Amino acid sequence: MTTETLPLHPDIASALAGITTATLSTVLLEKGIRKIWMRGPAPLTGNQQRQVGRAFTLRFVPAREDLATPASWASPISTRAAIEAMPAGCITVVDAMGVTDAGIFGDILCARMHKRGVAALITDGVVRDVVGVIDTGLPVWCRGTAAPASVAALTFVGWQDPVACGGVAVFPNDVVVADTDGAVLIPAALLEEVVELAARKERFEEWVLQEVKSGATLPGLYPPNVETKARYEAEIAGQ
Structure with a gap:
């Protein structure tokens, strides 16, 4: 949880805003890199614009009864603390292990992310309070919605470490582009x-x-x- 988020050069961000994930996936395929499209995350609404940003990673593991409790939300290692560490312009990538019966975030957390200037939320899990989440204006790519809170099925363990999201290895500061075709990762070393x-x-x-x-x-x-x-x-x- 100590990886510093690097800024994304405005020229790079501007260029990527005009490039589809389909094109990016083909270019990466031509370079021999195949596992860069995250399986599962899809736009929560039908009118979401393309989003570009450095990956800020969060990770859940299976729920354990002594850890996955509402009291854990006040812990120093919590989704609340992670949100306060998110820099403006980042794309939050959440490893929820593909769990679809507990929402990782709801409207209040998404509202705070939007207030902090987070560009988008991408997860292989689901969200809750979906009407409120949409109303926050935060662009979201996920696998759907569920009413139960995250602790019903997941334990939050940290942020800014390598994670897996939709079958893709995501490291902090990799670059993510998300559009109507889903989310694609560009390894940081290959960005330019x-x-x-x-x-x-x-x-x-x-x-x-x-x-x-x-x-x-x-x-x-x-x-x-x-x-x-x-x-x-x-x-x-x-x-």
């Missing part, structure tokens, strides 16, 4: 390279889409052959 490659791929695929809409056929276009690459590069150079 992935952003550059993804931005390039996004521009090319936008061009391909316009070609398809104009009636072009796919063979030789997508993926491009030598002639298509040359035509694309000539058109880009002329802009």
Whole structure:
């Protein structure tokens, strides 16, 4: 719980805000990295905008009766204490082990996160007080909702350590991008390279889409052959 959250350069954040998780997952696949899409977390509402931020991690383990009690919410190691350590702009990634019968956060905790400037909450678990959570304005990606509190099934054990969320290993300061297709992780060490490659791929695929809409056929276009690459590069150079 001592890992310092690094700032995300505004240029990187701006570039990622225009790149889909689909494109990012393809770029990472091309680099041999497959397990970066978190299975389970989906937008809580249908109109959530793409969110980008450094990962701030939280971890739950199975409930143990002497630890998972309402009294634990006042402990120095609690979700309440973790929220007060979250920096503005981070994306909170919560390892809830895929448990769906107890909500990790409700409206009050989500309201505090939103007040602190947290960009989004992503979990392989569920939330509770769903109407109130939506009203807080905090973007949430999760597996659904449940009425029981977290201690009904989970014990909170800490924050800013490596976690697993939806089958993905998430380390503090990895970068997360979440949109309507779900949440994708970019390893911190690969960030600049992935952003550059993804931005390039996004521009090319936008061009391909316009070609398809104009009636072009796919063979030789997508993926491009030598002639298509040359035509694309000539058109880009002329802009």
